Amino acid sequence: MNNAVTGFSKLSKEEKINWIANEYFSTPTEAIALLKNYWNSDEKTQQLHDEFIENTITNFYIPLGIAPNFLINGKYSTIPMAIEESSVVAAASKTAKFWSTRGGFKATVINTEKIGQVHFIYNGDVSKLNLFFAQTKAVFFTETESITKNMQKRGGGILDIVLNDKTDLLPNYFQLHATFETKDSMGANFINSCLEQFAKTLKEEASLYELFSETEKDIHVVMSILSNYVPNCIVRAEVSCPIEELKEKHIHNPQEFAEKFVQAVQIAEVEPYRSVTHNKGIMNGIDAVVLATGNDFRAVEAGIHAYAARNGKYSSLSHAKIENGIFKFWLEIPLALGTIGGLTTLHPLVKFSLEMLKKPSAQELMQIVAVAGLAQNFAALRSLTTTGIQEGHMKMHLNNIINQFEANDKERVLIRKHFKHNVVSHSAVVDFIENLRK
16 A cells, blocks of 8 residues: 555545545545534535645544633633543632632733744854944834834834844854734734844845955844743732631641642642643643634643743742731743734634633733633642542543443433442443443
């Protein structure tokens, strides 16, 4: 069997599907039927999805759930979450309800600065390069006016451009390090367009600079690209209450719970093996909302994890303390998000999610996303320090096991009844189903 194919991108959608089905599947008709089963019945909507990416053959569904009762800065929100993992939405909802009677969540955007860089090689006198940049800096702003005009009308634009000498890291390596404000758009295309113009301006102006030798005039631009590391685009989310108010069904001794909770966070602050899993739980909440609102969760993940290691060691994103009888739990994370542009105006469910959130600004969305991450982390730590993580998670996972074994309605009732008071594990559920069917 020859798996190579030429001109694949030029094939029609039907031709691509037929090739894949016949090339890789023993029953091509079943493979084709499966792919078509996930097409949207509305042709216009399906075409929209087809054109989001290249070589589209079908849609890959992820459940969209909602977590209500989030009291954020005195206002209630119902948060959309697109995620496939059991118990995440339930945990977020439970945490939202818990804190809604204890003052709710407080969220603050600390800064919204984004970054882009032109990476280049300069072989020459550094003092001359510094002088050249000082004399030419204004030209970089002038040459990008056609790009920045509309952004400036919205209150954004280029904040500053600096020359960074990175020759201690790589021979002859320098950067134009630019900072941007992009208001309600994530701004990737805007930033990259500005950077590419910076690169052109850099080369053109250098070629005309009289103090440069011919070698120095030959500046080699390696690349121009935004950075997903945004340590000055920060949002803070927090909760706090008197320790005695922590008491509830699974928290009989609030003082003991608070102390154990703080210890759990401290372990995540110092132990990378724990902090990675700790932060993954935070990202369960963050990614789900980022995805539901049409933002780039890969960029968010990369930037946040880099921030978690900013002090030279990977550590917890969240922190907790007890002070004067008050329990405090918070996180500060970098988030570059947008509520206009990209999928926000194209994907019907993204538009639905943003409307459900009352059409937030980018800063408001930053606050909502950070709160979702903090809520998810609180839920996980509460479970870990009280009943254990598996009790709630496996009960939610029970549905997946039932579906995996295609249990009928009668079996479903009996399985759920049995495991209402018994420990759920994959093997225990399988054994029970097999016994039922004997």
